[in-house]
Amino acid sequence: MIKVNKLFKQFGSQVVLNEISFEIKPGELLVILGESGSGKSVLLQHLIGLIKPDHGVVEIEGRDITKLRESDLLRVRRDMGYLFQDGALYDFMTVYENAAFPLREHTRLKRKDIKTKVLDILKMVDLKGAEGKFPSQLSGGMRKRAALARAVIMDSKILFCDEPTSGLDPIKSRNIMDLINTIVRKLKCTTVIASHDIINSLRIADRLILIRQGQIVAAGTPAELRSSKDAYLQEFFN
Amino acid sequence: MSFIFNHFIKFIAGVGEALFFLLDVVKYIILGRIRWSEVLKQIFEQGIQSVVIICLTSMASGAVLALQSYVMLNRFGSKELVAQLVALSLVRELSPVFSSFVFTGKVGARITAELGTMKVNDQLTATRAMGVDPVEFLVVPRMVACFLVLPGLVVLSEVVGIWGGYMVGVYSAGISSSTYIHQTLSAVGMVDFFSGFTKTFLFALLISWVACYQGFKTSGGSLGVGQYTTKAVALSYILVVVSNVFVTKIILVFWG
Ligand SMILES: Nc1ncnc2c1ncn2[C@@H]1O[C@H](COP(=O)(O)OP(=O)(O)O)[C@@H](O)[C@H]1O
Ligand SMILES: [Mg+2]
Numbered sequence: 036m037i038k039v040n041k042l043f044k045q046f047g048s049q050v051v052l053n054e055i056s057f058e059i060k061p062g063e064l065l066v067i068l069g070e071s072g073s074g075k076s077v078l079l080q081h082l083i084g085l086i087k088p089d090h091g092v093v094e095i096e097g098r099d100i101t102k103l104r105e106s107d108l109l110r111v112r113r114d115m116g117y118l119f120q121d122g123a124l125y126d127f128m129t130v131y132e133n134a135a136f137p138l139r140e141h142t143r144l145k146r147k148d149i150k151t152k153v154l155d156i157l158k159m160v161d162l163k164g165a166e167g168k169f170p171s172q173l174s175g176g177m178r179k180r181a182a183l184a185r186a187v188i189m190d191s192k193i194l195f196c197d198e199p200t201s202g203l204d205p206i207k208s209r210n211i212m213d214l215i216n217t218i219v220r221k222l223k224c225t226t227v228i229a230s231h232d233i234i235n236s237l238r239i240a241d242r243l244i245l246i247r248q249g250q251i252v253a254a255g256t257p258a259e260l261r262s263s264k265d266a267y268l269q270e271f272f273n
Numbered sequence: 274m275s276f277i278f279n280h281f282i283k284f285i286a287g288v289g290e291a292l293f294f295l296l297d298v299v300k301y302i303i304l305g306r307i308r309w310s311e312v313l314k315q316i317f318e319q320g321i322q323s324v325v326i327i328c329l330t331s332m333a334s335g336a337v338l339a340l341q342s343y344v345m346l347n348r349f350g351s352k353e354l355v356a357q358l359v360a361l362s363l364v365r366e367l368s369p370v371f372s373s374f375v376f377t378g379k380v381g382a383r384i385t386a387e388l389g390t391m392k393v394n395d396q397l398t399a400t401r402a403m404g405v406d407p408v409e410f411l412v413v414p415r416m417v418a419c420f421l422v423l424p425g426l427v428v429l430s431e432v433v434g435i436w437g438g439y440m441v442g443v444y445s446a447g448i449s450s451s452t453y454i455h456q457t458l459s460a461v462g463m464v465d466f467f468s469g470f471t472k473t474f475l476f477a478l479l480i481s482w483v484a485c486y487q488g489f490k491t492s493g494g495s496l497g498v499g500q501y502t503t504k505a506v507a508l509s510y511i512l513v514v515v516s517n518v519f520v521t522k523i524i525l526v527f528w529g
Contacts, residue, residue: 126390
């Protein structure tokens with residue numbers, strides 16, 4: 036259970052999050068919609084404690100993480116996955132090493148078990164055979180899938196994805212969203228995706244929220260959002 | 274007036290931030306949380322990267338020192354003193370300072386560019402997101418490696434530099450080989466060696482600190498990586514030359 040309450044953040048004089056409040060139920064797949072620059076990434080990074088709010092609360096499993104020190108946050112984050120917009124893979128590591136990194140850091144698994152697990156996940160994200168490649172040798176879509184593998188390798192119960200479809204063509208966008216959907220349903224992950232890809236989001240989300248100017252302007256299930264009066268949403272449906 | 278004041282405040286804040294960064298590094302080192310396999314990798318890379326160019330510059334400096342000092346010393350009929358002058362100059366000043374310059378240009382610049390690229394590509398943030406402190410994972414090994422590599426390179430530079438002087442002294446100035454070696458050995462005392470050698474640890478600290486910190490502060494895409502890298506190199510040069518004046522004074526007070 037993730038609870039966000041009156042989260043407020045400004046950079047200089049620009050208010051990015053204006054007392055935003057919402058909840059995410061366990062196992063739910065929530066999509067945060069918003070135009071580029073609306074603060075989706077900033078919001079997502081608050082949920083994992085990478086940014087501290089000016090005020091407001093982010094409660095994860097009953098614990099307010101905005102009050103934690105970085106050293107405690109590091110521990111909290113081990114149980115969460117985060118898919119960065121451009122993957123943020125280590126460019127000095129191969130795909131295999133990237134995916135294995137969290138396991139090597141935080142578990143005492145044997146080399147052999149790590150190998151089994153990593154190869155499993157890489158197969159799941161359709162990167163079989165690309166283990167030895169470096170991120171610079173991958174296409175954009177492959178990089179995202181490798182990053183997805185790294186984000187879910189710890190079997191975390193919470194996954195955050197920042198713009199998983201950005202920079203991809205329509206077919207690849209569809210594929211990666213479906214892939215995320217499949218994986219998180221299988222792992223029973225609570226998932227928060229930030230996206231401006233409304234069409235794909237509507238297909239996979241349990242619930243969506245639309246943010247603009249630091250506030251939620253529409254929220255609900257895909258069906259509810261389709262009947263929303265919001266002009267930005269209507270533009271997509273008509 | 275307020276303009277200057279604002280800049281002054283910014284400067285102080287910047288120094289404070291950099292100090293906290295260093296404190297973080299020191300904390301991990303004291304706690305013994307040093308990733309030695311990473312350190313080894315770094316030592317290898319940093320060493321390989323700078324060893325050839327350090328040898329070249331040192332040999333050239335030693336040779337040039339010998340050529341120039343021979344011109345002067347020969348007028349006083351004491352050309353065998355060339356050996357002493359070359360050795361002392363190298364050991365006390367030139368090798369530590371020149372090696373630090375080369376090290377800054379090769380290793381410091383690479384560290385800033387590497388970490389800066391990782392910063393602008395979210396790799397540093399991703400490290401934190403995976404529950405690992407990027408300071409522990411990326412900075413500590415690099416700084417520890419610098420601390421071990423630079424002093425080694427300086428000693429190498431001294432040896433090669435003296436050899437450069439020897440070549441000129443023996444083959445061009447006609448000083449006998451045994452005289453040259455004897456003069457060198459009798460000139461360089463422990464104090465001379467250590468007064469130069471001690472500095473290299475300070476320089477290693479300054480260079481690696483600046484390089485890592487600027488890398489972590491990088492913003493503004495590939496353009497930013499370039500800017501912060503140049504900034505790190507310039508800042509390292511300044512810190513090395515300026516701090517050299519002060520430590521030299523201190524060392525002279527204690528050791529003569
Ligand atoms: N570290 C920061 N410093 C200053 N402004 C920032 C920072 N991070 C984000 N912003 C600003 O916050 C706004 C929202 O950014 P972001 O969350 O990245 O948008 P989105 O992900 O929805 O495209 C943007 O206007 C951006 O310029
Ligand atoms: Mg974004």
